[in-house]
Amino acid sequence: MMHFTCDLCGKELHPGEDEHYVVKIEAFSAQDPNQLVESDLDDDHMEAVSALLQELEDADADVELPEVSQHLRYDLCCECHRRFLRDPLGKEQQHKLFFSKN
Ligand SMILES: [Zn+2]
Numbered sequence: 670m671m672h673f674t675c676d677l678c679g680k681e682l683h684p685g686e687d688e689h690y691v692v693k694i695e696a697f698s699a700q701d702p703n704q705l706v707e708s709d710l711d712d713d714h715m716e717a718v719s720a721l722l723q724e725l726e727d728a729d730a731d732v733e734l735p736e737v738s739q740h741l742r743y744d745l746c747c748e749c750h751r752r753f754l755r756d757p758l759g760k761e762q763q764h765k766l767f768f769s770k771n
Contacts, residue, residue: 677749690750697738 673682673689682689745753756762 673744675746675749676743677745677753680746680749682744682746688747688750690745690747692743692745692750692753694741694743695738696741 671684673684674680675682681687
């Protein structure tokens with residue numbers, strides 16, 4: 670039987686009894702050279718872009734790219750899920766920690 674605990678508060682989640690939420694986050698570099706941005710589509714830049722693309726094609730295809738994207742998955746209880754949606758990046762939490770006197 671699958672056993673889950675909330676990744677935030679550690680509460681045990683019993684399938685069918687507790688509400689169980691899954692949060693998936695994908696984090697990746699916005700600077701993907703293979704992805705054209707709008708300014709690249711300008712006529713003035715077309716030549717430079719195609720030259721760049723040609724360069725990329727000519728480059729050794731076996732070169733390993735660094736890990737650019739990260740997939741994160743969290744299991745959350747009902748309460749933590751609600752808290753997460755209210756503050757997905759934990760900004761509130763950081764703020765509190767920053768001003769904590771402990
Ligand atoms: Zn929780």
